Amino acid sequence: MKLRDSLDCKQGAVRAIRYNIDGDYILTCGSNKTVKLWNATTFALLKSYLGHGDEVLDTKSTCDNSQVVSCGVDKTIILWDVSTGIPQRKWRGHAGIVNCVSLNEDSSVAISGSIDATVKCWDLKSKSQQPIQTMEEMGDSVTCILVTDHEILIGSADGKVRTYDLRNGKLVTDMITFDGSAITSISLTSDGQCYLVNTTKADDSLKLMDKTNGSLFQEYFGVTNKKGYKLEAAIGFESKEILAGSDDGKVNVFDLVRGTKVKDLSVSSDVVHSLSYHPSGKKEEFTCASKDKIYVFQGDECGDEDTAKIVRPLHTPAPWEIGNVTSGTR
Numbered sequence: 001m002k003l004r005d006s007l008d009c010k011q012g013a014v015r016a017i018r019y020n021i022d023g024d025y026i027l028t029c030g031s032n033k034t035v036k037l038w039n040a041t042t043f044a045l046l047k048s049y050l051g052h053g054d055e056v057l058d059t060k061s062t063c064d065n066s067q068v069v070s071c072g073v074d075k076t077i078i079l080w081d082v083s084t085g086i087p088q089r090k091w092r093g094h095a096g097i098v099n100c101v102s103l104n105e106d107s108s109v110a111i112s113g114s115i116d117a118t119v120k121c122w123d124l125k126s127k128s129q130q131p132i133q134t135m136e137e138m139g140d141s142v143t144c145i146l147v148t149d150h151e152i153l154i155g156s157a158d159g160k161v162r163t164y165d166l167r168n169g170k171l172v173t174d175m176i177t178f179d180g181s182a183i184t185s186i187s188l189t190s191d192g193q194c195y196l197v198n199t200t201k202a203d204d205s206l207k208l209m210d211k212t213n214g215s216l217f218q219e220y221f222g223v224t225n226k227k228g229y230k231l232e233a234a235i236g237f238e239s240k241e242i243l244a245g246s247d248d249g250k251v252n253v254f255d256l257v258r259g260t261k262v263k264d265l266s267v268s269s270d271v272v273h274s275l276s277y278h279p280s281g282k283k284e285e286f287t288c289a290s291k292d293k294i295y296v297f298q299g300d301e302c303g304d305e306d307t308a309k310i311v312r313p314l315h316t317p318a319p320w321e322i323g324n325v326t327s328g329t330r
Helices: none
Strands: 002-008 014-019 025-030 034-039 045-050 056-061 067-072 077-081 087-091 098-103 109-114 119-123 133-135 142-147 151-156 160-165 170-175 183-188 194-199 206-210 216-220 233-236 241-245 250-255 261-266 274-277 285-290 293-298 326-329
Touching: 014 285, 014 293, 025 056, 025 067, 034 056, 034 067, 056 098, 067 098, 077 109, 087 119, 098 142, 109 142, 142 183, 151 183, 160 183, 183 233, 194 233, 206 241, 233 274, 241 274
Parallel strands: 014 056, 014 274, 170 326
Antiparallel strands: 002 293, 014 025, 025 034, 034 045, 056 067, 067 077, 077 087, 098 109, 109 119, 119 133, 142 151, 151 160, 160 170, 183 194, 194 206, 206 216, 233 241, 241 250, 250 261, 274 285, 285 293
16 A cells, blocks of 8 residues: 555544445544545545534544534533535534544434443434433443444543444443453454454554454564553445554554554554545545544555445444343353
8 A cells, every 4th residue: 555645634633434335435534623624636625614622532424414413621522514514403412522423324413422421312303402312331431432223332531342233122331341441443344243443552453353252363473552542443445454543643554354463554643543444345545644634555556446336335323222221240
């Protein structure tokens, strides 16, 4: 893979970088309280969204690209109209910083995770200021959320990954770390059978876990994180490789099956903390953020056009349909 382009976003420090659902656009969150929307091919700035009272930490685009949801240090979650840049909803239900936000598959519900150790679900169609469901099983700050068609995977600073099965009304908890290090990111394989988890422990490994039984499938060593930064890792390119940010300005590339490091990609002289793989899964392209800039890397065979589009189901069970939750720890 090679560096295709880089861009100073003029947002202060870029806290997170995300593709939209088909990879045509890129969203960036800044320490200057803004969310920005970019053309993924030309890097043209399409829109700026200003309305948060402090740093923006995470964002997500809806499945029809008409809305954007974001969260941040001001304890709020904001739903934006993409074309006008006007906030349509603003929720303030969390007691602390909101670290992460995601959407269910049909983008009818936003799911937010906070330093207050709760996850809250918000109805995008309703004008209510109250969450439709609150999950309080976490033992510490919620750091990352991953939503599938019927599950919500939640990473926490207590070193555990909790999986809420919306179809069966079950909660399963996987113990990932036992030394107080926090979960920093979760990424799913294309078949949905395994998930990749990263932690803040300096000498720890990336771990590929079997989602069905909680067993360790593979480990990946060699990511530098001496100060325990919140670094993201992702599975990409037909689930053949793994990417991980580091505190030495590099992106580490691993072979998913063999567990070996393939190469290091030099990005900057600072921490590479956020990265996002192209959502098609078949296009060898990813974006990452370091300080005030973003970087786009592509495989040698990639052009400017997408090689595939994702076709997604129209409906997923709503989080409030969990009902009576039964739980277990593996």
